[in-house]
Amino acid sequence: MVKETLDAPYSHYLFDAELSQKIDRRTIQEMEIDGFTLMEIAGSSAAKALLEDEELTHGVYLCGKGNNAGDALVVGRYLLQHHVDATIVFLSGSDDLSADTQKNLELLKKFDSDDKLTIFEEWGPFNPPEEFDFIIDGMLGTGLTSDVRGDYTKAVEWANRQPQPVFAMDIPTGLHADSGEIMECAIEANTTFTFGGRKLGLYLKDGPEKTGTIHYCELPFPNRFKEDCNTYLLDESWIQMTSPTPGQHKYNSGVLYIIAGSEGLTGAAIMAAKSAWAEGLGAVILICPRGVLSIYEQTLPSIIKKPVGSRNDFHFKDEHSGKVLEILSEKEGALLLGPGLGREQSTVQFVKGTLSQNNKPTVIDADGLWCLAQLEHLPKVNESEWILTPHPGELNRLVPNSELQKDSRLQTVREYAQTTGVTVLAKGLPGIIGTPAGKCYLTNYNTKYFSRAGSGDVLAGKVGAYLAFGQRPDTSCAYGLLKGKQKLEYYLQHHQDLPEPSDFI
Numbered sequence: 001m002v003k004e005t006l007d008a009p010y011s012h013y014l015f016d017a018e019l020s021q022k023i024d025r026r027t028i029q030e031m032e033i034d035g036f037t038l039m040e041i042a043g044s045s046a047a048k049a050l051l052e053d054e055e056l057t058h059g060v061y062l063c064g065k066g067n068n069a070g071d072a073l074v075v076g077r078y079l080l081q082h083h084v085d086a087t088i089v090f091l092s093g094s095d096d097l098s099a100d101t102q103k104n105l106e107l108l109k110k111f112d113s114d115d116k117l118t119i120f121e122e123w124g125p126f127n128p129p130e131e132f133d134f135i136i137d138g139m140l141g142t143g144l145t146s147d148v149r150g151d152y153t154k155a156v157e158w159a160n161r162q163p164q165p166v167f168a169m170d171i172p173t174g175l176h177a178d179s180g181e182i183m184e185c186a187i188e189a190n191t192t193f194t195f196g197g198r199k200l201g202l203y204l205k206d207g208p209e210k211t212g213t214i215h216y217c218e219l220p221f222p223n224r225f226k227e228d229c230n231t232y233l234l235d236e237s238w239i240q241m242t243s244p245t246p247g248q249h250k251y252n253s254g255v256l257y258i259i260a261g262s263e264g265l266t267g268a269a270i271m272a273a274k275s276a277w278a279e280g281l282g283a284v285i286l287i288c289p290r291g292v293l294s295i296y297e298q299t300l301p302s303i304i305k306k307p308v309g310s311r312n313d314f315h316f317k318d319e320h321s322g323k324v325l326e327i328l329s330e331k332e333g334a335l336l337l338g339p340g341l342g343r344e345q346s347t348v349q350f351v352k353g354t355l356s357q358n359n360k361p362t363v364i365d366a367d368g369l370w371c372l373a374q375l376e377h378l379p380k381v382n383e384s385e386w387i388l389t390p391h392p393g394e395l396n397r398l399v400p401n402s403e404l405q406k407d408s409r410l411q412t413v414r415e416y417a418q419t420t421g422v423t424v425l426a427k428g429l430p431g432i433i434g435t436p437a438g439k440c441y442l443t444n445y446n447t448k449y450f451s452r453a454g455s456g457d458v459l460a461g462k463v464g465a466y467l468a469f470g471q472r473p474d475t476s477c478a479y480g481l482l483k484g485k486q487k488l489e490y491y492l493q494h495h496q497d498l499p500e501p502s503d504f505i
């Protein structure tokens with residue numbers, strides 16, 4: 001199986017406000033495409049999409065005084081040409097608009113030949129038209145620098161109360177473009193048209209609750225200006241999962257060793273093993289304490305079982321490391337360690353002893369992560385490739401001082417992956433993959449279904465399977481996440497109730 005790379009298309013690059021502004025500036029200066037032209041392209045693409053999808057008759061345009069308002073005015077002009085009335089409300093007056101926005105206001109007035117345009121210079125006297133069928137949010141975009149206050153708050157609250165759909169320019173007003181944080185209040189958009197590059201804040205924290213459908217509109221930014229970007233959106237539009245070609249001998253198509261399970265926690269090992277096996281591996285080899293072997297004999301007929309220790313061993317102990325390393329050395333392949341290991345001190349020592357002499361590409365999940373958090377250093381052989389799959393609580397335990405960075409899970413994941421040289425798959429909304437090279441990939445779907453006990457074991461099994469097929473760590477994480485999404489969507493299409501973790505296998 002050819003190793004895939006995770007090269008996102010430019011449409012899936014995620015920009016923070018600084019990068020957006022920098023690329024705008026460079027395009028204007030070095031490409032000599034002026035800001036007015038960029039605004040024209042932004043607004044006209046949003047207008048075109050609106051005209052294709054909606055039957056519109058009258059819009060209320062809420063405008064600030066920056067370029068975000070300019071985008072809204074361009075939309076207004078195009079729609080006016082299609083006989084859609086416009087009521088414009090300026091929240092900070094129209095005296096000191098940005099230059100391109102001012103120019104667009106003049107232009108809009110010239111296009112109004114039959115009194116289809118009404119303008120309010122401030123919020124106070126604004127009187128909504130008797131009938132209107134949509135609202136355009138052009139109040140604040142990437143230029144938001146502080147909490148939303150005063151008339152802006154009133155306008156946001158008014159818009160959110162209306163039954164009519166709200167279409168946001170670039171990013172819903174009040175949502176921070178970098179963090180996805182709500183700055184006191186934020187527009188709840190039905191659709192967000194995001195220009196030139198998707199804004200990070202659309203996908204982080206409160207973002208997904210506020211944006212509605214995200215519509216990306218391209219601007220003529222040269223690709224080379226985007227190379228500073230190091231965060232990308234992961235979705236199935238650009239990652240086609242290649243299925244493995246089964247090898248001639250069954251061990252040719254991938255071997256995954258699993259070190260998991262202890263008394264009372266054998267379910268985790270069973271879920272992980274079944275999940276990995278379902279991906280079509282040549283062999284899944286479950287290494288277990290001999291005391292729990294009989295449970296697996298009954299439940300995992302297709303899985304090879306390799307017990308260690310005595311019949312009285314119900315969890316992994318320090319002294320099992322030697323035998324386990326011997327088993328691991330028998331075949332090429334990958335390793336998944338962690339689900340259901342338990343938290344005995346002797347297990348922590350076992351994990352340390354085993355990992356410090358293991359060269360296999362390795363996924364570490366659940367109790368495996370708990371054990372790592374008890375150790376002063378990661379017991380990692382220098383060149384070995386590791387994937388850690390923490391949920392938010394596990395991430396906090398793993399990363400020293402992560403309290404300080406609690407506000408930015410993205411930053412925590414990026415820094416941890418870079419400084420430790422491991423790939424991190426952080427579960428949560430969004431799911432984040434962080435690579436040793438400092439790149440991050442975000443998911444854009446709701447992962448709440450995966451937080452039920454058992455789902456993490458299934459995900460770890462999938463990620464381990466792709467690693468065993470020879471995929472790179474970042475690609476293995478992406479495949480695991482997207483496989484989960486596919487299974488979830490299929491389940492929700494065919495059932496009324498919530499999926500069980502086993503439905504993701």
Ligand SMILES: NC(=O)C1=CN([C@@H]2O[C@H](COP(=O)(O)OP(=O)(O)OC[C@H]3O[C@@H](n4cnc5c(N)ncnc54)[C@H](O)[C@@H]3O)[C@@H](O)[C@H]2O)[C@@H](O)CC1
Pocket residue numbers: 024034035038039042064065066067068069070071098139140141142143144145146147148149152169170171195196
């Ligand atoms: N060439 C460009 O720069 C392009 C910019 N575009 C649009 O322009 C936007 C960025 O424009 P700007 O940089 O002018 O910024 P904005 O239009 O987002 O807002 C900036 C203005 O809002 C004020 N402001 C900031 N925080 C506030 C708050 N909490 N309450 C009230 N007022 C506040 C600022 O003082 C400033 O006057 C993008 O989001 C995008 O919509 C697009 O037209 C594409 C091209």
Ligand SMILES: [K+]
Pocket residue numbers: 068137138139140141168169170171172173
């Ligand atoms: K906006």
